[in-house]
Amino acid sequence: MIVSVIPITGVPLLRPGDDLAGILFAALDNAGHAPRAGDILVVCQKAVSKCEGRIVDLRRITPSPFAEQFAAGTKGGKDARVVEVILSETKRIVRMDAGHLIVETGAGWVCANAGVDESNTGGPDTVILLPLDPDASAEGLVAAVRARYGCDVAAIITDTFGRPWREGLVDFALGVAGMDPLLDLRGGHDLGGRELHHTVVAQADALAAAAGLVMRKDAGIPAALVRGYRYQPGTGGGRKLIRAREFDLFR
Amino acid sequence: MIVSVIPITGVPLLRPGDDLAGILFAALDNAGHAPRAGDILVVCQKAVSKCEGRIVDLRRITPSPFAEQFAAGTKGGKDARVVEVILSETKRIVRMDAGHLIVETGAGWVCANAGVDESNTGGPDTVILLPLDPDASAEGLVAAVRARYGCDVAAIITDTFGRPWREGLVDFALGVAGMDPLLDLRGGHDLGGRELHHTVVAQADALAAAAGLVMRKDAGIPAALVRGYRYQPGTGGGRKLIRAREFDLFR
Numbered sequence: 005m006i007v008s009v010i011p012i013t014g015v016p017l018l019r020p021g022d023d024l025a026g027i028l029f030a031a032l033d034n035a036g037h038a039p040r041a042g043d044i045l046v047v048c049q050k051a052v053s054k055c056e057g058r059i060v061d062l063r064r065i066t067p068s069p070f071a072e073q074f075a076a077g078t079k080g081g082k083d084a085r086v087v088e089v090i091l092s093e094t095k096r097i098v099r100m101d102a103g104h105l106i107v108e109t110g111a112g113w114v115c116a117n118a119g120v121d122e123s124n125t126g127g128p129d130t131v132i133l134l135p136l137d138p139d140a141s142a143e144g145l146v147a148a149v150r151a152r153y154g155c156d157v158a159a160i161i162t163d164t165f166g167r168p169w170r171e172g173l174v175d176f177a178l179g180v181a182g183m184d185p186l187l188d189l190r191g192g193h194d195l196g197g198r199e200l201h202h203t204v205v206a207q208a209d210a211l212a213a214a215a216g217l218v219m220r221k222d223a224g225i226p227a228a229l230v231r232g233y234r235y236q237p238g239t240g241g242g243r244k245l246i247r248a249r250e251f252d253l254f255r
Numbered sequence: 256m257i258v259s260v261i262p263i264t265g266v267p268l269l270r271p272g273d274d275l276a277g278i279l280f281a282a283l284d285n286a287g288h289a290p291r292a293g294d295i296l297v298v299c300q301k302a303v304s305k306c307e308g309r310i311v312d313l314r315r316i317t318p319s320p321f322a323e324q325f326a327a328g329t330k331g332g333k334d335a336r337v338v339e340v341i342l343s344e345t346k347r348i349v350r351m352d353a354g355h356l357i358v359e360t361g362a363g364w365v366c367a368n369a370g371v372d373e374s375n376t377g378g379p380d381t382v383i384l385l386p387l388d389p390d391a392s393a394e395g396l397v398a399a400v401r402a403r404y405g406c407d408v409a410a411i412i413t414d415t416f417g418r419p420w421r422e423g424l425v426d427f428a429l430g431v432a433g434m435d436p437l438l439d440l441r442g443g444h445d446l447g448g449r450e451l452h453h454t455v456v457a458q459a460d461a462l463a464a465a466a467g468l469v470m471r472k473d474a475g476i477p478a479a480l481v482r483g484y485r486y487q488p489g490t491g492g493g494r495k496l497i498r499a500r501e502f503d504l505f506r
Contacts, residue, residue: 007260007468099504106504114420123454168419168505169365171498172437172457174464176421186423192473203374205467206423213425213464216456217258217484222443233468247422253350253357254419254505 011218012227020057025148041155046215051226078103093118138179139241158182162212175216177208184238262469263478271308276399292406297466302477329354344369389430390492409433413463426467428459435489
């Protein structure tokens with residue numbers, strides 16, 4: 005079955021309090037792409053965060069001496085107020101080296117700068133935080149699709165992360181609703197009849213990366229509809245994608 | 256523009272010496288999906304490795320005492336001969352802990368077990384190695400498409416890797432030809448006019464993950480055609496995706 009990744013275009017600049025679902029639906033209807041049962045609605049976190057008001061005015065931030073010191077040591081001179089915001093979103097620092105801050109956020113994601121975003125924020129002296137509860141945001145979208153179109157879809161809230169060992173950024177799933185983020189093939193068999201022991205597929209991350217192909221940072225496309233990927237409806241939420249610290253060799 | 260991920264179905268079990276390109280073309284023609292200019296042909300490494308004869312008969316392997324010792328300490332008892340093969344493909348061990356071997360391969364990829372594969376190998380006592388030069392394998396596919404269909408495509412050879420911090424496996428790009436594996440947006444601007452400083456997108460990895468949505472391990476689909484993703488033809492090869500050790504905080 006062919007999987008289609010449909011960009012949701014024509015979405016206006018989003019502001020706190022905006023009805024994200026309604027705006028996306030208008031764009032989808034306009035393009036003749038009403039959601040169908042089994043579709044996966046993928047939305048970047050920045051769109052969600054903006055509508056949810058997860059915006060910080062840096063003029064109200066007073067950096068701590070610790071934030072000042074780290075910022076002064078970064079190449080190009082990071083804004084100490086941004087460092088302060090990052091630290092306020094941080095539960096634990098995984099690496100603090102070469103001007104990079106790789107942290108574990110309050111919700112448990114391991115990522116650079118606690119996901120605090122300085123681009124496309126809508127203004128100077130402004131940064132955007134990750135949504136407070138991306139699983140809840142995704143669930144809200146699933147419920148809104150059901151109310152508006154009468155069909156069940158899955159929803160994924162994505163963010164763009166760097167990765168150890170590899171250059172470049174890729175989109176990952178933060179929040180997930182309506183599907184299990186993991187596809188567990190253990191107990192199944194390969195084509196030679198050998199049991200598949202280690203095969204748990206991070207299907208929500210793969211869907212996020214696929215959607216990222218059409219959600220370009222410089223093009224103002226904050227969402228996509230993935231059609232044709234078969235999944236079992238399920239639960240778990242994006243937190244299922246976070247490896248427990250005791251099983252993680254790299255933090 | 257909608258991106259389509261077309262599974263290449265009906266591919267027979269592959270054997271050393273098989274003409275992989277010819278077999279994929281027959282399957283594509285049969286399904287009415289002849290490659291078009293700008294398509295991206297994505298093939299999993301196992302298909303490539305099998306055709307290239309990168310198969311090891313474990314009955315010919317004598318494990319070293321080091322391999323025996325590590326194998327004995329793994330949960331479930333890893334086959335010491337497999338450990339020996341992994342070590343022979345390894346340039347440097349990144350982590351050797353909790354029964355896991357995360358290594359840097361001779362070619363520079365950081366992955367578990369040096370990519371040595373025990374599933375869908377075609378027989379017992381058999382493991383499959385990564386292709387010797389996946390960039391060359393990808394270039395061969397690009398050339399074969401040009402010869403057969405008279406159009407320029409890109410090609411990506413993928414493998415399925417685990418990731419630090421996150422559960423589950425996702426497909427990544429090993430070999431790349433006909434396109435730059437990275438999309439460099441630096442120097443461009445966000446919608447607010449702010450310069451995009453850190454935005455280099457690992458587009459080949461995103462394409463690999465997208466193709467992975469239709470290349471299921473239990474379904475015998477070793478390849479996909481991605482259509483509708485715009486890229487600049489370019490070079491670089493999959494090695495461009497490997498972060499240099501001196502810039503890597505996690506090895």
